[in-house]
Amino acid sequence: MGAGWSMRSMIARVPGTRPACGLAPISCEGDGASRPHPSQMPERLSLGLVGTGWVTGLHLPVLRRLDRTVLAGVVSGSAERASAVTGRWGGTAHTDLGQMLEAEHPDAVLVCLPPDRTAAACRVLIERRVPFLTEKPLAAGAADAEAVERDLEGVDLVIAVGYNWRGLDFLPAVRERLAERPARLVVGRWTGRLPPPPWWRHVVESGGQVVEQATHLYDAARFLVGEAEVHGAASAHSPRADHPDADVDSVAAAVLRFETGAIGAFVNTSVLDSDVIELELISDGRRTIVRMHAGPAGPRWSLVTDDGDGERETPTQRDPYEVQDEAFLDAVEARDPSRALCTYADALATDRLVRSVVAATGSRG
Ligand SMILES: NC(=O)c1ccc[n+]([C@@H]2O[C@H](COP(=O)([O-])OP(=O)(O)OC[C@H]3O[C@@H](n4cnc5c(N)ncnc54)[C@H](OP(=O)(O)O)[C@@H]3O)[C@@H](O)[C@H]2O)c1
Secondary structure, three states: OOHHHHHHHHHHEEOOOOOOOOOOEEEEEEEEOOOOOHHHHHEEEEEEEOOOOOOHHHHHHHHHHHHOOEEEEOOOHHHHHHHHHHHHHHOOEOOHHHHHHHHHOOOEEOOOOHHHHHHHHHHHHHHOOOEEEEEOOOOHHHHHHHHHHHHHOOOOEEEEEOHHHHHHHHHHHHHHHHHHOOOEEEEEEOOOOOOOOOHOOOHHOOOHHHHHHHHHHHHHHHOOOEEEEEEEEEEEEOOOOOOOOOOOOOOOEEEEOOOOOOOEEEEEEOOOOOOOEEEEEEEOEEEEEEEEEEEOOEEEEEEEEOOOOOEEEOOOOOOOOHHHHHHHHHHHHHOHHHOOOOOHHHHHHHHHHHHHHHHHOOOOO
């Protein structure tokens, strides 16, 4: 970890007192007799936040529950939107990342921007040696992600990438099943609705559905089964009457071969009004399915197993975003980049895989 981190740490770490909500710890709820006296509470990390959209709304409650951070600064393109977040969650509103870093000296930053904006923010944070968790995907275009990787050469910095499926609490059980009977076929399906943000519909802003969304399936497959090569892929675009501006492909399918010998078949589409999102691992006599249930309040996950005697479905006991954010805070506190659930280099391997899929389709994404 560079000296810059230590310096910031000394400046910015705040004792775990519970000031009135305003510039408050993220957790402003739950004050009560059961809480330890402030002098006994651990120091909290000061946190910066960039982006005030949907996924930010999943992280902030998690961080409140974890109760290990103080929200110091929020960056938005609009002062009003930044203030709307700080008014509820604490911290000071900013409209520029550099200014926020100068003013607040956060110990760590959360980047929740559209894919085409993400790499520029990451590069600023790397230049200033500020640990960060950035949402997936790494970028809309491959060149931006590779530029960040080049910036990271020789830099020892905690960086986590938001492949939150890695935080699913039942993955050890999945690994156990696969150790007993290896996957022969890996079937990924991200078949669902068109996400609402306008940027999502445009390849230059999102990278397209494989890069932005189905990437979770490819990452989970790499994580559980191993590395894979793309053996072929196809995609198609059909115009949308409701969104004539949309240029992302509407459907895509890819065939992969994993280093283990397993074959992969991955499909995705956004033309539906319902969702089936799952990664199915097929072994001799066994199905093991990681299933995501989309919902307006945020996704949920369950593990489905079938050993020939009917399906059993077990929901997660813990929010994977919470597991992920906790591991990131652990990594920041320990100054140990390897403690992040998904490092930048690991995410880049997923990024290269999904871009190989897109390249094999012959389309832009
Ligand atoms: N891991 C997951 O499960 C998961 C789930 C959903 C999304 N994500 C990822 O998280 C990132 C953000 O997604 P989201 O769903 O939160 O998107 P969103 O709701 O559209 O929010 C994006 C935020 O980025 C800021 N922004 C800056 N420049 C922008 C621009 N030119 N156009 C639009 N917004 C801009 C906006 O904040 P201001 O307007 O305040 O500046 C906006 O609040 C994406 O990379 C996405 O892939 C991950």
